[in-house]
Amino acid sequence: MKRHGIFLDGVMIICIACFGLAAGLSAAEEAYPSRPIQIIVPFPPGGVADLVARPFATALEKDLKQPVVVVNKTGAGGAVGMQTAAVAKPDGYTLMVALSSISVMPEVDILFNRPPTYKLEDFAPIALLTADPTILAVRKETPWKTVAEFVADAKRRPNEIKYSSSGVYGTMHVAMELFTHAAGIQLRHIPTAGGGPALTALLGGHVDCSSIGPNVAIPQVKAGALRVLACWGDKRLAALPDIPTLKELGYKDVEFYIWSGFFAPRATAPAAIKILREATRKAVNTPEFKTAMEKMETPIAYLDADDFQKFWDKDAKRLIEGVRNIGKVQ
Amino acid sequence: MGDTFHHLLLGFSTALTATNLFYGFVGCFIGTIVGVLPGVGPLAGISMLLPTTFGLDTTSAIILLAGIYYGAMYGGSTTSILMRIPGEAASVVTCIDGYAMAQKGRAGPALAIAAIGSYIAGTLSVVGLMFLAPPLARFALRFGPPEYVSLLVLGLIVLGYMTGGSVIKNLAMIILGLLFGMIGIDQMTGYFRFSYGIVALGDGIGIVPVAVGLFGIAEILATAGQSDRPEVMKPRFRDLIPSRQEFKESWWPIGRGTVLGFLIGIIPGSAHIISTFVSYAVERRISKHPEKFGKGAVEGVAGPESANNAASCGALVPMLALGVPTGGIPAVLLASLMVHGINPGPLFIKEQPVVFWGLVASMYVGNVILLLLNLPLVGLFVNFLRIPYRILYPTILMFCVVGVYAVNSSFVDVGIMSVMGVLGYVLRKFEFETAPVVLGVVLAPIIEVSFRQSLAMSDGRYSIFVQRPVSVIFLASAVAMILLALKPLIWKKSGFRDQLTEAEKSG
Numbered sequence: 001m002k003r004h005g006i007f008l009d010g011v012m013i014i015c016i017a018c019f020g021l022a023a024g025l026s027a028a029e030e031a032y033p034s035r036p037i038q039i040i041v042p043f044p045p046g047g048v049a050d051l052v053a054r055p056f057a058t059a060l061e062k063d064l065k066q067p068v069v070v071v072n073k074t075g076a077g078g079a080v081g082m083q084t085a086a087v088a089k090p091d092g093y094t095l096m097v098a099l100s101s102i103s104v105m106p107e108v109d110i111l112f113n114r115p116p117t118y119k120l121e122d123f124a125p126i127a128l129l130t131a132d133p134t135i136l137a138v139r140k141e142t143p144w145k146t147v148a149e150f151v152a153d154a155k156r157r158p159n160e161i162k163y164s165s166s167g168v169y170g171t172m173h174v175a176m177e178l179f180t181h182a183a184g185i186q187l188r189h190i191p192t193a194g195g196g197p198a199l200t201a202l203l204g205g206h207v208d209c210s211s212i213g214p215n216v217a218i219p220q221v222k223a224g225a226l227r228v229l230a231c232w233g234d235k236r237l238a239a240l241p242d243i244p245t246l247k248e249l250g251y252k253d254v255e256f257y258i259w260s261g262f263f264a265p266r267a268t269a270p271a272a273i274k275i276l277r278e279a280t281r282k283a284v285n286t287p288e289f290k291t292a293m294e295k296m297e298t299p300i301a302y303l304d305a306d307d308f309q310k311f312w313d314k315d316a317k318r319l320i321e322g323v324r325n326i327g328k329v330q
Numbered sequence: 331m332g333d334t335f336h337h338l339l340l341g342f343s344t345a346l347t348a349t350n351l352f353y354g355f356v357g358c359f360i361g362t363i364v365g366v367l368p369g370v371g372p373l374a375g376i377s378m379l380l381p382t383t384f385g386l387d388t389t390s391a392i393i394l395l396a397g398i399y400y401g402a403m404y405g406g407s408t409t410s411i412l413m414r415i416p417g418e419a420a421s422v423v424t425c426i427d428g429y430a431m432a433q434k435g436r437a438g439p440a441l442a443i444a445a446i447g448s449y450i451a452g453t454l455s456v457v458g459l460m461f462l463a464p465p466l467a468r469f470a471l472r473f474g475p476p477e478y479v480s481l482l483v484l485g486l487i488v489l490g491y492m493t494g495g496s497v498i499k500n501l502a503m504i505i506l507g508l509l510f511g512m513i514g515i516d517q518m519t520g521y522f523r524f525s526y527g528i529v530a531l532g533d534g535i536g537i538v539p540v541a542v543g544l545f546g547i548a549e550i551l552a553t554a555g556q557s558d559r560p561e562v563m564k565p566r567f568r569d570l571i572p573s574r575q576e577f578k579e580s581w582w583p584i585g586r587g588t589v590l591g592f593l594i595g596i597i598p599g600s601a602h603i604i605s606t607f608v609s610y611a612v613e614r615r616i617s618k619h620p621e622k623f624g625k626g627a628v629e630g631v632a633g634p635e636s637a638n639n640a641a642s643c644g645a646l647v648p649m650l651a652l653g654v655p656t657g658g659i660p661a662v663l664l665a666s667l668m669v670h671g672i673n674p675g676p677l678f679i680k681e682q683p684v685v686f687w688g689l690v691a692s693m694y695v696g697n698v699i700l701l702l703l704n705l706p707l708v709g710l711f712v713n714f715l716r717i718p719y720r721i722l723y724p725t726i727l728m729f730c731v732v733g734v735y736a737v738n739s740s741f742v743d744v745g746i747m748s749v750m751g752v753l754g755y756v757l758r759k760f761e762f763e764t765a766p767v768v769l770g771v772v773l774a775p776i777i778e779v780s781f782r783q784s785l786a787m788s789d790g791r792y793s794i795f796v797q798r799p800v801s802v803i804f805l806a807s808a809v810a811m812i813l814l815a816l817k818p819l820i821w822k823k824s825g826f827r828d829q830l831t832e833a834e835k836s837g
Contacts, residue, residue: 007724044658045377046665054381072377073739076515076522076532080740083529108520117529162787168520190475190786191517193599193779196655200598203654204471206787215668219653219675292384295671329519 032092032272036067039262040088040096042081044074047195048213048298052130052260053097055292059283064275070097077167079105079117086118090265092272097129100259101171103316107323108169120316123263124273127280128308130293131259131301133233134175135243137217137226138209139202147230147249150209154185162188162207164198168329172198174322175211175232175256181325182251189329202226213258214239215297232256239297253318259301261308277305334460341687345695350393353386354692357394358699361401364418368409368726369542369733369747371418372402372642373658380666388670389685393692395666396646399659400452400693403602403639404700407444408711411631412437415546415726419537420602420638422768423610425545427623427630434626437712438570443580443628444635445704451588451636452697455643458592459650460690463679467651470596475783476795478599480804482777485604487811488611489769499762507770510535517779518786530742537603539734539747540771544764546730547751550723552758570709576628583613583633591637595644598656601772602641607765609637643693650686652676 039057043049050072057068073081078101085096102120109116136147144150154161165172168191180187190207192198195216202210203225211232218239220226230246231237232255246254262280264273283289284302293300303311344350364375375398383391406421411428424444431440458466473481490500513524514534525531572580587609594605613633614623623630646663648654653674655661667674672682679686714722734747754764788794795801 008727011724011728044661045380046662051665051669054384058384070381071739074533075530075738075740079532080529112521114522115527159789167517188786188789190783192783193517193775196657196661197599200471200648200654201474203652204474206474215673219673219677223676225676292669296668297673 032269032275033064033066035093036069037064037092038094039068039070040081040085040094041070041072042074042078042085042096042098043072045072048132048258049097049099049260051296052293052298055289056097056129056262056283059286059289060279062286063279063282076117077101077105077170083117085263086122086265088265090267090269092264092268092276094265095126095276096123096263097260098263099171099261100257100315100319102261102263103312103319104169104174104323107320111323111328122266124266124268125305125308125312126262126264126273126276127284127305128301128303128311129260129262129284130298131257132213132215132298133231133237133245133255133257134172134211135214135217135231135237135240136179136209136229136246137202137212137221138229139205140225140227141205142208142227144229145227147244147246150229151183151185154180154183154187158186159188161209162190163209163211164190164192164201164207165210166195166198167191167193169323169326171256171258172211174319174326177326178254178256178318178322179211179232179246179251181322182246182254211256218297238299255315255318257315259315261312273305280304337683337687338460338691340683341689341691342695344389344684344688345393345691349387350390350688350692351695353390353394354397354696355699357397358401358696358703361398361403362405362700362703364398365402365405365421366408366417367733368415368417368546368730369538370736371406371420371538372399373662374737375402376659376662380662383666384669388667388672389688391666391670392663392685392689393696395663396689396693397696399663400639400642400696401700403452403635403642404445404448404704406638407448407631407635408441409726411440411444412711412715413546413722413726414549415730416541419541419768420606420641422541422545422603422765423606423634424631426610426765427625427627430624430626431628431631432715436576436626436628437715438708439572439576440628440631441708441711442570442572442705443576443632445701445708447580447584447587447632447636448639448704449697449701450584451591451639452643452700453694454588455592455595455640456690456693456697459643459647459693463647463651464676466596467648467654470598470648470656471652471654472800473597474798475780475787476798476801477804478597478776478780479784480795480801480808481597482773482780484804484808484811485608486773487808487815488615489607489766490611490815500766503757503762503764503766504770507767507772508774509770510540510767511771511774512778514775517775518782528742530740534775535746535771536737536743537601537768537772538737539743540750541768542730542734543747543750544754544757544767546726547747548754548758548764550727550730551751551755553719553723555755570712572628579628580632583609583629584636586612586616587633587636588640591640592644594637595641596647596656598648598654599776600641601657602638602645603768603772605637605641606634607769609633649674650678650689653678 039053041049041053053070057070060068073084088094106116106119163176192201201207221228228243231243233245234255284300364370376395402418406417407424409415409417410421410424411432414425414429416422416425428440513531515532516523590609591605594600610630613629614620645656645660648656649660655664664674731744734743757764784794
């Protein structure tokens, strides 16, 4: 046993020494960027953030002339990756692509009286990349053809109509709550383990409706399994031009986007951020990135840092109020 | 039928092109390695290779990734059998009887039966996928939260047959696993449970660190802690081929494992590992010599290994037929299709016959490739056992640490693995069986969430469990099994457990 222990101790020491060496080497100062850049994606591979980040990273590489690597750091609905990015060294080599749920989580932490895993102020926005509004999808067996019918039915039998979501305080939950709060109706919320299970629950008839992302819903709509009543956007969706927005129907300020944005830690040098902004502007206009987004039917909604900050503040305000209205789920 | 054959010919013409054969081979090869390496499972492997497929043609991309997926199910049994270290989470059950067989000098036959069983299960389930995908997928959708609860209640009762020995000890292990499974964000209300402020525990402690820790690290610690040095095994070539008796004993378990695995795999949200546990329990219950299990029963390898290959194919059914992912891996496969501009939905099979049938044909081909890869390698792998332990085990330890870290770039996972390793060592010393703990960790989130979702759906009424036909069937079966177990009390005849204890005493 003792021999074994010493051997392991030796391995440990060597490993620690290697880490120390690597950390020391990375402290050199040169023109930015002079090393590979890491983009943290707080969501699992294959998700929206991941599928936007990867082509984006490839496009960035061309301008920055350095490898741009996407690292998935999942956990706690994205909180793990976001926290990692928030406390990362602000040298411009650790960046993040995150979704609109970034605005929700600190508020949820406050609601539960826990120390927040990160704060919105920890991040400097670089650019908005995509912004898909969610859509209201109902099973084809349900009788509602318009939002008005849906709302009327919901008012007649409060807490009877069920909807699925990807998790408490997740995108599908907050989006639906914004709507129900504005419409003054009560629906029954069935949280599931994620976007996939939420869609499965809807398709299987275990719930009646859901607020889901358009590229997941559209194939099902084409096949006739689902019907779409409205969308949570500012303007009608290009893919579904007949579907009204909730804004048109009179529900003011009920907008929800599954947007993806590019962030850096707040303390990152302004010079580095300027370079990144410029590179991003070029990247989203490359034909490769455009084709990639088109293939995924995710329209590019590029906004540069200042416009993005305004958009983010407005969106965050909406979402935070939505979370406060939800309160603690009983 | 004629239609299907036409399509299949189209598929083979796509799959057998040089490019797709190459990618299929690469996928199977990487999948085998991913399966053999402890910790790194197919999800990690597919995720790491996903970006490289962006530039490939759609069919080639999905053939490559699918190859990794079912290839890993072949490779996972290797370290499980040779060293009692699960190559990936679903291979935990194979550790039990597979390693026992290896200790009796039957490592070669165990590996061979695992490969053959995997091949048969893989091929048969592709046939099932081919003919029955759309209706099966629609059936799978009818599994809602109440059905999950009933199914898992039935499963837990079946699993009571899994292990011999003291009932109390086994119950304690399952409950320990269930408790571990409670760690994480409560899905229904958003509370962080038992996370002690560590954000990374928000999603629970993860099946991979638990499996690798409880089996792998514990095994290393236990072997290192032995006072006398274990003999290095020197297998002979003759010993590599399964005996006729072993073949005979394996056919039915392979068949049963295939059917069970396929059906369980179709259900959205079920983990492959559940199919292996159920297969093991069923084999043990049905066997005429249940006392053999745990000591090197080939049924305990054939059944579960077939089950997990069939489950991996079954998991693709809802994804391909309806565009609905059943879990993490099908979700990534879906994403790879989306990136190429194909949005899988119910019309996928109709609108993209080249991709779908190309994939189906490549799965037939892939299973053959994997069989040819794995069988000759049996001899190579078995020779690993000749390496002196003092070189082999630290290397394995390194692979475990790197593998577990690689899954989520998380040191917390490595920490969990270490804690589980120590726990597993302690449990072994006190002669507790550790497999039920792994099962508990997998089941706890599913059962609890499904139960609460069901009650949310019914607004608190428990009658929802008996109002839905599928749920009623499972519950009735569960009640029937409980009555069967109670038979000895009522009829004063010896039941399963008594016969088992008698056989163990005399055996």
